[in-house]
Amino acid sequence: MRLFTRKLGDKAGLPPGSVVHVGDASDEEVRITVLDYNADTYTETEVTDLSKLELAKASDTVTWVNVSGIHDTATIKEFGDRFEIHPLALEDIVNTAQRPKVEEFDDYLFIVLKMFYPSGDGASVLSEQVSLILGSSFVISFQEVEGDIFDPVRERIRKGKGQMRRRGADYLAYALIDGIVDGYFAVLEALGEQVEQTEAELLENPSTATMQTMHAMRREIILLRKSVWPLREIISTLQREELSLIQEGTLRYLRDVYDHTIQVIDTVESFRDIVSGMLDTYLTSMSNKMNEIMKVLTIIATIFIPLTFVAGIYGMNFEHMPELRWSWAYPLGFWIAILIVGSGMALYFRRKTWL
Amino acid sequence: MRLFTRKLGDKAGLPPGSVVHVGDASDEEVRITVLDYNADTYTETEVTDLSKLELAKASDTVTWVNVSGIHDTATIKEFGDRFEIHPLALEDIVNTAQRPKVEEFDDYLFIVLKMFYPSGDGASVLSEQVSLILGSSFVISFQEVEGDIFDPVRERIRKGKGQMRRRGADYLAYALIDGIVDGYFAVLEALGEQVEQTEAELLENPSTATMQTMHAMRREIILLRKSVWPLREIISTLQREELSLIQEGTLRYLRDVYDHTIQVIDTVESFRDIVSGMLDTYLTSMSNKMNEIMKVLTIIATIFIPLTFVAGIYGMNFEHMPELRWSWAYPLGFWIAILIVGSGMALYFRRKTWL
């Protein structure tokens, strides 16, 4: 995850509602797919010419238009003109640095969300911005790249599984949000495993790599929090306010996804506490290790440095050193002195519980 | 306690209300016991065939159905169909990663709780999910495994002790919640003793094991908090809202259990502060120890290294070293110099309060 989307500053000075893409450049073609369904019928088409797309305000079918690829601002603008989407909403759709939010416009609700999924190799977490426009009988969704996160929803529509086909556009919007929140759990699971692994590593054999993993996890958690807290606000707004676009029957489902969001937040906060505790543990374990290293050095040095001094004395070349001539000086005197000093030191260290 | 229930991500993409078991696999048989009582009568049966179980909405007895074993989703589903439990509630019952919560449905209240108890050997804390469905004259409780936490309640019903038999289903639900909260105290007591023990250890003779215990306690506290805070919310909801299922007379009891919950939270938060303070103390005591070790090394090295140098000088083989020939050089000159240098150093260290 990046800390901050670059080049946002380029927008400075432009009038509000300027549709300028902020995010990774992409060569991908914009793809627009349309799913039109009700309990009985179901059609799926791909649109290339926007002028042929119609979104009736009152309709007996629900229409889901999915746009993948938001770097093509021309198409987005055309979209906006055709379906009377407010320029400020368009601006937010193509600005991938947008904070998750919900906004009520006259005829529709505009929702910006962040999607998270593990990268291909599972080593890091990727994020993508998803915008939803919920009208009375349609949902328009905008994705950065074509992904498979909405596939289960699509599948449910195709197969007529669950209540999907019997319910309105608001339920479809709920299903999409639910799919995104489900994605958070996958990321949390991966993160949870990493936390547990790192914790085991930490208690057994901490290394510099452990520290770097902890740092990376901490950072990931900070960025996750930044997306998860506004998400809670969004769903809470959808539930609480008198939004005519949300039907009574969908409220319980929104409550369910709200509960999930709270659970995500709880888990992220727990992870945060745990990782911060791990850093403390790491620091103390480093101190412990250092103490052990220093004990070894001190014991060895404290025993041998005085002994070496004694040996040094009798290595001196003074002419008048009577001890040197005594017969038992070396075999008895010297070795006994050495033994006494050495074992005295050892006893001292044992009393200090260093040995 | 596990950090995160694995395999939750498997549910991603399923329609809401899918009854998928999330948690530890289990081979245990599902057991359904039914207790039917009022102030006068009392019957206890075990049910194997769900179709024979009846839960009259209006009844002059209170019926308590206890289901232990929620891994058998087929039975749970049958249960749901038979007693018209909302699919979203069923989904939560079998999802052991569910956050504690209360939800109001048309005819019943749905409550999810976490139960905590010390493991057999007392070394760690185990948790289990308990769900309650409170109707006008019945309570259905779902446990992960058959446990003895509800036994005191069962006993009170059997013996007709207290007010149990004279009161309605809401009082039974209260009694079950009260039993679960009592379990928290047992866990806190065990944790409290561990905290005190570790604290004593910390101040007397901290070791690497102390650090690991502190880390484990911290983690346990984090996970406890995650369950305790929503519990407070739940009981507060039960008390405050105009829930027709809760009778006036039960409110005071709910207030009592609410007080207990607050006390649990206070204690958990105190433990958290204390353990975090212990980590600081540990770190400082490590620093202290290190300082002491280094003092010993420094004192020894600082006294003997210069002395060894002096001895080294007179161990040199230069032909023209006049000192070597002086008669009193060694017995007087050398030893006096040594004594002066040595005691000078000792004085210096004493002035620095290192000795």
Place this chain on the structure above:
Amino acid sequence: MRLFTRKLGDKAGLPPGSVVHVGDASDEEVRITVLDYNADTYTETEVTDLSKLELAKASDTVTWVNVSGIHDTATIKEFGDRFEIHPLALEDIVNTAQRPKVEEFDDYLFIVLKMFYPSGDGASVLSEQVSLILGSSFVISFQEVEGDIFDPVRERIRKGKGQMRRRGADYLAYALIDGIVDGYFAVLEALGEQVEQTEAELLENPSTATMQTMHAMRREIILLRKSVWPLREIISTLQREELSLIQEGTLRYLRDVYDHTIQVIDTVESFRDIVSGMLDTYLTSMSNKMNEIMKVLTIIATIFIPLTFVAGIYGMNFEHMPELRWSWAYPLGFWIAILIVGSGMALYFRRKTWL
């Protein structure tokens, strides 16, 4: 102060309202004293037979019944039966692990408080639970052991000093609460002096004992906070709610004691911040000391180790070492080399500001 009152878990499974003593066992006799007074009269008796005690609901005197010793649950129960005290209140009176709280019953207010006082030797803080039952014309107070904290109030009643005798039972309750809050100030003063002493010690000559004192203070503060915050809630409840038992004129006095409570909280929080800052200072001062120790070692070792090496070279017994034979090698060559190396090192250390 103990971290957690043991044996609380023994209560698990008992029906609510079970009067079980939780706390320190005691052999002391229960003593019940009764003070009956109004502006004109005043009687003081000791009661041994509860059946003779009367508490008229409407009365022109205020009756204060003080019960010291709550371990005798039989007496407490008899009390409860006689004066129609709710079993849940009785349960809380004898449970010394109860959190401070206020609860409104039909005819009376039930208040649980914690009293703090320094231990005899002033080294630690003791706490005791005090419960009050405030009726229309009586106050019943329950203490763990007979103490002198209520003596000033008693004295004021006896002497008719202040407004005590002219006011009702609610004023008496206020006076008792005020006495308890005054006790907090005494504890805070003692703690404040200890904080200042430890701080001086910390900046002058920190030792392991300093660290242990800081740890103990931190723990004491954590436990104080746990009692003080609910106290604020209690007095705020007494003030704000429409409690018919509290007369208009007493409100200003409650506001006064509320201010005191806020002041206690402010002071406790300041102490907390200060002690946590002291720990940081201690850690940095340890680092400082270590740096100084290491500097001494490094300076000595870095100067003498190379010199010893040089001396070692000329102590070698090679037959062909021409230097050994030069006349001025030792008196000039060697000593000059030594001086240059030694003073070079000293200069280097001075440049590093280590000397």
Place this chain on the structure above:
Amino acid sequence: MRLFTRKLGDKAGLPPGSVVHVGDASDEEVRITVLDYNADTYTETEVTDLSKLELAKASDTVTWVNVSGIHDTATIKEFGDRFEIHPLALEDIVNTAQRPKVEEFDDYLFIVLKMFYPSGDGASVLSEQVSLILGSSFVISFQEVEGDIFDPVRERIRKGKGQMRRRGADYLAYALIDGIVDGYFAVLEALGEQVEQTEAELLENPSTATMQTMHAMRREIILLRKSVWPLREIISTLQREELSLIQEGTLRYLRDVYDHTIQVIDTVESFRDIVSGMLDTYLTSMSNKMNEIMKVLTIIATIFIPLTFVAGIYGMNFEHMPELRWSWAYPLGFWIAILIVGSGMALYFRRKTWL
């Protein structure tokens, strides 16, 4: 600033409203000055006999009575009796440990504030308690010692500068509060300079004194916070509530001083964050220094200890050491070995970026 005003506990047990001086003893005479003014006239007198002082409730002049010296409780009591000030207010006036607060009485507002000013030598911060009683046409102010903080206000009244003389007693009270808040800025400025100085010191050449300064600043900030937060509450109360004593036109001025208070709070909180960050930086810089010290020691020791060992070998007196006899052993063999080992070590350290 003292941590805690001593001897507060002496008040324990006294009835509420006892006028007992808590604070530093003082020999100073109490001085009472009276300023009486309106837009046209202006008189300034010093009062020695309280019985001659009159405070008309309705008056066409504003009367400002300033009392400096609150240790003389007799005078304060007489004051209270004469002008019908509530005993609880009197008690707070003479208790310098009182928390800042505002209280509404029947005919007047009672305000307690803390004043801060740098000590004479600028090294520390002194605080003083100021109490204000605001009536319909008078303000009574109580100071601990005679100070110059109200001089600018007095001057403005004398010179008729600004709106002072054209406005009522509430504006006078505002002007006094404004003067006190201005004093906070002076203290903050001094503190800010100290923070910047210490910061520079910290990054260039941190010493033990730096640490002690940081500790002192942290403590000062904690005590400042304790006074500033309640101040905000006070001014907010003066503004928001329907206080008949505050006129419409004064509200904007109160809002201005409220803004200043928020600014003081913001600045104090920033200082707190900065000082806490400085402590972290100090700790890391200590670690850095230690690492550098240890590197020097390790490099020297690691290079010379093995070399000394080699020299030691050839200083041995074994009879059969063939190397000793080889002609080139010393001039070539020994020195080349030494050079290889020495430069090998140096290279190793360079690779580790220690050199």
Place this chain on the structure above:
Amino acid sequence: MRLFTRKLGDKAGLPPGSVVHVGDASDEEVRITVLDYNADTYTETEVTDLSKLELAKASDTVTWVNVSGIHDTATIKEFGDRFEIHPLALEDIVNTAQRPKVEEFDDYLFIVLKMFYPSGDGASVLSEQVSLILGSSFVISFQEVEGDIFDPVRERIRKGKGQMRRRGADYLAYALIDGIVDGYFAVLEALGEQVEQTEAELLENPSTATMQTMHAMRREIILLRKSVWPLREIISTLQREELSLIQEGTLRYLRDVYDHTIQVIDTVESFRDIVSGMLDTYLTSMSNKMNEIMKVLTIIATIFIPLTFVAGIYGMNFEHMPELRWSWAYPLGFWIAILIVGSGMALYFRRKTWL
């Protein structure tokens, strides 16, 4: 960014509404430019004589007066007198230490904001105070120095781009605020890059400079927070309150800039968390490095000190040292002993995973 604007204390004692410049002295000439426009016409003039400037309350054009240079208090005062700006507002305009705020006056809104921009060399962040006065048909803006932050707005007016020319003074005020908030993003981007760079440095090769950069970033973040949080309050006030000066149609735009402010706050808070995490990581990495250094020292010392002692023994000059005479003592006995001791130590260190 400076911690605290100096010389604020000079204002102490002045009556409220004193127009005293607080901030950097400047020699720049005050420049007043006037832009008068509506959908059709557009005039741009520079004013030198204030008496010729007219601001009609009701007008069919919007007039934007920009004043750069607020150090010339005489001009500001003249301004105030002429256009009836409240003295308290004038005081705030020239006090660059003012906290961001919005205040409603009878005929206009007064807004104080902080502008941030990177310094010329990009190494630090500069801030400037901007005040806005929004009337029914005019906006007066005050800048400290002439800058280019409002140029894009000016350009849009000139070119008639966007809706600028078709909308009222409130939209102009919004556009100016929006421009200032856009400036925050530029600063955040620069900060974000610095954070990422420092993070990379930290994980690869931390140095003292890294620590100083972290300290500087932390400080910058603290000061940014101090400006950003009140900004949120301001825009929220503009939106929420019933301000007749803000038209319905502008509210959505204010909501947009509000969202941006929240995003700025979120990002600043994330940066704060990340930088604080970096400090922890730095400290642990220092500990790691120290451990490694100490390992090298300990290994070398522990292997060679005992060996040197052995060599020392056989360098002694005792006459009776039989070992010295054995033929194989040196070539075999000595070297084998050395090898055994040396490799024993090496094995020991390998078992401790130090090698």
